[in-house]
Every structure is written in structure tokens, then in C-alpha cells.
Amino acid sequence: MMDFSERLNKLLPGVAGTLVAGWAFPGSGSTEKGLRLGGQRAVQKVLHDLITVFFPGYHGEEPIRGVGRERHVSDLISSAVRALAEQIYLALDYAASIPGGSGADEGAVEAQAEGIALSFAESLPGIQHLLQSDILAAYEGDPAARSTMEVVQSYPGLYAIAVHRVAHFLYAQNVPMIPRIMSEQAHSLTGIDIHPGAKIGGAFFIDHGTGVVIGETTVIGERVKLYQGVTLGALSFQKDDAGRLVKGVKRHPNVEDHVIIYAGATILGGETTIGAHSVIGGNVWLTHSVPPYSKVYNQQPDPHIRRAKPAVKQSKTAVKKAAGRRDAS
Numbered sequence: 214m215m216d217f218s219e220r221l222n223k224l225l226p227g228v229a230g231t232l233v234a235g236w237a238f239p240g241s242g243s244t245e246k247g248l249r250l251g252g253q254r255a256v257q258k259v260l261h262d263l264i265t266v267f268f269p270g271y272h273g274e275e276p277i278r279g280v281g282r283e284r285h286v287s288d289l290i291s292s293a294v295r296a297l298a299e300q301i302y303l304a305l306d307y308a309a310s311i312p313g314g315s316g317a318d319e320g321a322v323e324a325q326a327e328g329i330a331l332s333f334a335e336s337l338p339g340i341q342h343l344l345q346s347d348i349l350a351a352y353e354g355d356p357a358a359r360s361t362m363e364v365v366q367s368y369p370g371l372y373a374i375a376v377h378r379v380a381h382f383l384y385a386q387n388v389p390m391i392p393r394i395m396s397e398q399a400h401s402l403t404g405i406d407i408h409p410g411a412k413i414g415g416a417f418f419i420d421h422g423t424g425v426v427i428g429e430t431t432v433i434g435e436r437v438k439l440y441q442g443v444t445l446g447a448l449s450f451q452k453d454d455a456g457r458l459v460k461g462v463k464r465h466p467n468v469e470d471h472v473i474i475y476a477g478a479t480i481l482g483g484e485t486t487i488g489a490h491s492v493i494g495g496n497v498w499l500t501h502s503v504p505p506y507s508k509v510y511n512q513q514p515d516p517h518i519r520r521a522k523p524a525v526k527q528s529k530t531a532v533k534k535a536a537g538r539r540d541a542s
Contacts, residue, residue, distance in 0.1 A: 253394055256391055256394045256398075257394070257395075257398050262289065264375055266286070267344055271362065290337065301383070301388055332386065342415075346417075347417050349416065370403070370422040373425075374413070379395060380392035380395040381409050405425045410430060411431040411433065411445075413437075414437070415435050419439050420440050421441040423442070424443075426443075428447055430464050433445075433467075434469045437473075438472075438474070440476040441477075443479075444478075445465055447464035449482075464483045466481065468480075468487045469489035475492075475494050476496070478499070479498050480499045480500075481499070497511055
């Protein structure tokens with residue numbers, strides 16, 4: 214009788230061959246080059262390095278000294294952008310190889326990846342400016358915040374927004390996969406799910422944050438504040454004649470400037486617009502637009518409060534008898 218190792222070795226060729234052949238499911242991009250992807254961990258490492266570029270000394274591993282700060286930050290940018298260029302190249306090369314892909318050669322893909330990475334490097338000051346407005350919005354909008362440094366180092370909403378600012382730039386450059394990997398990393402760490410396609414203006418604040426969902430085609434203006442559990446989602450999904458979901462259409466709402474949306478509110482639909490300076494109350498369900506300066510609340514519920522019965526006081530005699538039993542024991 215064969216032992217375990219022999220039996221396993223006999224199984225391996227057939228199982229491995231079947232799994233490799235399984236790469237060829239629709240859209241998988243199985244090619245003679247294999248699956249040339251950096252993988253989640255590689256993208257997450259790049260993301261960590263990019264966040265450190267925006268907040269050196271805050272999200273890094275050691276303090277930044279006064280002397281040589283520019284050189285230190287320059288080194289951080291160089292390392293992060295070079296790593297980003299490599300991941301973009303792998304993602305573009307993969308996308309070119311799948312059915313319907315461009316089929317571009319490696320030289321063209323490499324040039325495209327480097328161009329996107331250089332554009333990203335040039336955009337860093339602009340992204341930083343947006344993030345500074347987000348930090349101030351959180352500090353000014355939360356009485357519990359003691360400093361802007363506390364916001365940067367500990368607020369999950371700001372981390373999710375910072376990741377989104379990076380992912381959205383790459384999404385706008387049509388970089389495949391990487392923006393979504395980044396947004397899902399933030400989602401897993403914070404409970405805040407922002408699709409990288411969402412367009413979000415400056416001074417954006419998510420208070421508490423857990424359970425917030427912001428869909429791909431959402432457009433959010435300046436100085437908007439969301440609380441936990443808010444959903445900016447799709448009302449329905451269009452299908453083509455073959456029953457397949459239609460992609461690339463406007464499905465999620467618009468939220469104009471200076472809007473506050475309280476916990477648990479759900480706002481759905483690509484034609485839904487929340488007018489500027491409006492306040493949406495907690496647990497409101499909206500599938501239609503409201504004009505500027507609106508206040509939208511659910512009808513106040515009428516809770517039934519059952520009075521608690523007062524505690525029964527023991528008589529002095531009962532207390533003495535109980536004490537006597539304890540002494541006897």
C-alpha cells in the first residue's frame with residue numbers, strides 16, 4: 214500500500230493541472246506569461262508608503278528630525294512612486310492580456326505605467342492640500358478632537374479619505390484593480406467602504422464612520438459631513454437585452470456643498486440630489502431629490518415606556534430573622 218507522500222505525489226499533477234486550467238475562466242487573463250500580478254500585499258505595502266509620504270512622522274515608524282526633512286521626504290516619495298510604477302505596470306500588463314484588452318506590448322505598457330506614476334508624483338501637493346482641508350474639517354467638526362495630530366493619527370474616517378484620495382487619482386487614470394485593492398484595504402481596517410470612483414470635494418468629514426458606504430458614481434461637494442451607517446447607494450441595476458448588468462451608468466446620488474447626513478440614513482439613486490446646506494436626519498430613507506436648505510426627518514416615534522415597579526422593602530422583623538439565620542450558621 215502506498216504511504217501518504219506517495220499518494221499525494223500521485224494526485225498532484227492532475228489537481229495542479231486542473232487548477233491552472235481554471236485560470237481561463239471569463240476575464241481571468243490567463244496567458245503564456247501566467248498571472249503576473251503583484252498581489253494584495255504588494256499593493257498594500259505601496260499604499261502604506263504613500264500614506265507615509267502625506268503624513269511623515271505621523272504614520273511612519275520614527276520621528277522626523279528638523280534637519281534634512283526635505284531629503285527624508287524626497288527619499289520617501291522616490292521609494293513609494295517607484296514601487297507604485299511597478300504595480301501599475303503589472304496591473305496594466307494584466308489588463309492588456311485579458312479578452313478585450315489592448316494587447317499592447319510590454320514597452321508601451323511600461324511607458325504608460327511610468328507616465329501615470331510621474332503624474333501621481335506631480336499631484337502630491339494637490340492631494341495634500343485636499344487632505345489638510347479634511348483634517349481641519351474633522352478637527353473643527355468634532356468637539357472631542359483635541360488637536361489635528363490626534364485626527365491624523367487616530368481617526369478612521371481620515372484614513373479612509375486619505376486612501377480614497379490616492380485610489381481616486383489612479384481610478385481616474387484608468388489603472389485597473391489597484392484602486393479597488395486600496396479602497397478595500399481601507400474598508401477592512403475602518404469599516405468605511407468608499408468606491409475609488411466616487412468624486413469627493415474638500416473638507417470632507419466622516420464622524421465615527423463604521424458602516425458608511427459610498428458608491429462608485431457618487432458625487433459629493435465641499436464641506437460635507439457624514440455620520441456612521443450612512444449609505445449613498447444605487448436604487449436599481451439596469452440590465453441589457455442579454456440580462457447582463459449595464460456598467461458605467463450613473464447609479465448613485467449627488468450630495469451638494471455643506472450637507473450633513475446623520476447616522477443610518479440611506480440615500481439611493483443616480484437621479485437623487487441632496488441640495489446644498491441640507492440636513493438629513495438619522496435613519497431617513499430617500500430615493501428622490503430635496504432642494505437646498507431642506508431638513509429631512511422621520512416622524513418622531515411614540516415609544517411606550519413601561520414604569521418599573523419599586524423595589525419591595527423588607528420589614529424590620531424580616532431583616533432581624535435573616536440576620537439571626539446568618540449568625541446561627
